[in-house]
Amino acid sequence: MPESTQIHDALGAFDKTTSRWGRITMIIGLFFSLAAPTYLVFFSGLDIEISGILTAFAALAAVFGVIWIVEPLTYYPILGASSMYQAFMIGNISNKLLPAAMIAQSTIGVKPGTRKGELASVAAICGAAAVHLTSLFIFVGLLGTWLVSVIPADIVQTVQLYILPTVMGAVLIQAIVSQKSPRAAVIALVVSLIVVFVLSPLSPKMALFSTAIAVISTAVLAWVLRDRQSTDVAERAEDETPPEGPVY
Amino acid sequence: MYLAAAVDNNSTDILAVANSPFLWACAIGVFLVIIIQSVIYMKAAQVAAPHIGMTHQEIKTSFRAGAISALGPSLAVVMVAIALLTVFGTPAVLVRIGLIGSVSYETAAAAIAANSAGAELGGPTYTQAVFGLALAAMSLGGAMWMIATLILTPLLKRGDSALRKVNPAIMLVVPGAAMVGAFMVLGLGELPKSWIHVVAFGSSALIMTVLMIIAKRVDRPWIKEWALGIAIILSLVITHLATRA
Structure with missing residues (x-):
C-alpha cells in the first residue's frame, strides 16, 4: 500500500x-x-592535580556507577529513543519532563507508546525546555546573581557552611519515600551509622572512601536481604509506574 | 586578566573563580545547544505529523501543554538553584543543577569529591582549588550519564537482547538502595561536625517529612514538587538562627 x-x-x-x-x-x-x-x-x-581528580572520580564511580547505567535503561521504554537525547541533557526528567509529556498526550487524546504519542511527547518536552530555560535564565542567571550580591555576608557564610546537611536531610527523606522500600532504608541507616561513627573515626584513610563503602555494602545487603515476594510482584507491576524522586 | 588576579588556590572566595567569564560562556553554550536541539526536534515533529494523521495544531497544543505543565516544576528547581548559588556560583548552578544534573546528585558528587581531597563542601577547607575539583567531579559524573545515554540508546533501539535480559529484580533493588545509601551516609556524616550541623540536617529532614505527609493527606502533587525547595530554604533560616543563638 x-x-x-x-x-x-x-x-x-x-x-x-x-x-x-x-x-x-x-x-x-x-x-x-x-x-x-x-x-x-x-x-x-x-x-x-590530575591524580586528585582521578581519586574523586573513582570515589564517585563507586557510589553512582550503577545508577549511571540503570537510569538510561529505566527511562528508555517510557521516553522512546528520540526523547532520550532531550531528557538527559535538559534534566529533571521525573518531576518535569514525564508529567509534561503525559499531560500533552492526554490533552490531544493520544496514547503513550503510539507514534502519535511519541510526537506529542517530543513537542511537550520542547515546550517544557522553553519554559525551563527561560525561567532559569531570568530567575537564576540574572536575578539570582544580583540577589547573591546583596545578601549579607553572614547569611552567605551560613549557607556555605551548612548547605550539605540541609540538602541531604531533605533529599534523603525524598529518596526514602520515592523508593518505597523501608527495608533498604533501614539497611542504609544501620550501615551508615557503623561507617560514620565506628569505621571513619578509626582512620582518616577510611574516611576517604567511607561513602563508597557504605553505598556498596547497602546495595549488596539490600539485594541479599531483599523481600523476594514483593520484588517479584513489583517486577510485574513495574511497566506503568515511572520512577519518581531525585533522578536525572 | 581579571581572573588571573583573583585566582588563589587557598582562598575561600570561590565565587571569584566560579563566576568567571569562561564558565559563563560554557553555561550559555549548554543553553544554546538545548535551544537548537528543541528547534530541530520541533521541526522534525511538524514535518512528520501530517503523515500519521496529526495536525500542526495538535503539535502546537502539545508544545503548549508541555510548557504550561513545566511552569511549576521549573520554578521549584529555580528555588533550589538560588539556595546553592553561593556554593557553586551561577554558571555551575545553571548547568549542573538547573539543567543536566539535579540538586541531589550534584551536591552529593561535590561533597564526595571534596572529601576525597580531605576537604569539606563549604566551610574553611572549601578553597578555590577544592571548588575546581568538585566541579570536575560533578561534570565527569554528569558526563557518564550522557555517555551511557549515547551508547545505550542505539543499542536499545536495535532491541539488544543482552540488555533486556538484565534481571529486572536487580534493576529494582540495587539502584534504589545505592541511592538511599549514598544520601544516608553523606547526611549522617555531617552530624559529628557540630550541633549546628545536627540542627541543619534534622530540621531539613523533619520539614520534608511533614511536607510529604501533608502532600499525601490532601493529595496535592504541587506540594511534592516544591517540598525540596521549601525544606532547604526553611532549614537554612532555622540554621542561621541557630548560629546566632
Whole structure:
C-alpha cells in the first residue's frame, strides 16, 4: 500500500533526524559541560592535580556507577529513543519532563507508546525546555546573581557552611519515600551509622572512601536481604509506574 | 586578566573563580545547544505529523501543554538553584543543577569529591582549588550519564537482547538502595561536625517529612514538587538562627 509506505518514510525521516541531531547536540552539550572544569584545571592557574581528580572520580564511580547505567535503561521504554537525547541533557526528567509529556498526550487524546504519542511527547518536552530555560535564565542567571550580591555576608557564610546537611536531610527523606522500600532504608541507616561513627573515626584513610563503602555494602545487603515476594510482584507491576524522586 | 588576579588556590572566595567569564560562556553554550536541539526536534515533529494523521495544531497544543505543565516544576528547581548559588556560583548552578544534573546528585558528587581531597563542601577547607575539583567531579559524573545515554540508546533501539535480559529484580533493588545509601551516609556524616550541623540536617529532614505527609493527606502533587525547595530554604533560616543563638 503506497499510503503505508509514505507513513513509514515520514516516520523513518523523523527517527533519522532526531537520533542524528539528538546525538550531535548531546555531544556538543557534553563538550560544553566538560570545557568548564577543563579550563579550571589546566588554564586558570589553580593547582588541581590530575591524580586528585582521578581519586574523586573513582570515589564517585563507586557510589553512582550503577545508577549511571540503570537510569538510561529505566527511562528508555517510557521516553522512546528520540526523547532520550532531550531528557538527559535538559534534566529533571521525573518531576518535569514525564508529567509534561503525559499531560500533552492526554490533552490531544493520544496514547503513550503510539507514534502519535511519541510526537506529542517530543513537542511537550520542547515546550517544557522553553519554559525551563527561560525561567532559569531570568530567575537564576540574572536575578539570582544580583540577589547573591546583596545578601549579607553572614547569611552567605551560613549557607556555605551548612548547605550539605540541609540538602541531604531533605533529599534523603525524598529518596526514602520515592523508593518505597523501608527495608533498604533501614539497611542504609544501620550501615551508615557503623561507617560514620565506628569505621571513619578509626582512620582518616577510611574516611576517604567511607561513602563508597557504605553505598556498596547497602546495595549488596539490600539485594541479599531483599523481600523476594514483593520484588517479584513489583517486577510485574513495574511497566506503568515511572520512577519518581531525585533522578536525572 | 581579571581572573588571573583573583585566582588563589587557598582562598575561600570561590565565587571569584566560579563566576568567571569562561564558565559563563560554557553555561550559555549548554543553553544554546538545548535551544537548537528543541528547534530541530520541533521541526522534525511538524514535518512528520501530517503523515500519521496529526495536525500542526495538535503539535502546537502539545508544545503548549508541555510548557504550561513545566511552569511549576521549573520554578521549584529555580528555588533550589538560588539556595546553592553561593556554593557553586551561577554558571555551575545553571548547568549542573538547573539543567543536566539535579540538586541531589550534584551536591552529593561535590561533597564526595571534596572529601576525597580531605576537604569539606563549604566551610574553611572549601578553597578555590577544592571548588575546581568538585566541579570536575560533578561534570565527569554528569558526563557518564550522557555517555551511557549515547551508547545505550542505539543499542536499545536495535532491541539488544543482552540488555533486556538484565534481571529486572536487580534493576529494582540495587539502584534504589545505592541511592538511599549514598544520601544516608553523606547526611549522617555531617552530624559529628557540630550541633549546628545536627540542627541543619534534622530540621531539613523533619520539614520534608511533614511536607510529604501533608502532600499525601490532601493529595496535592504541587506540594511534592516544591517540598525540596521549601525544606532547604526553611532549614537554612532555622540554621542561621541557630548560629546566632
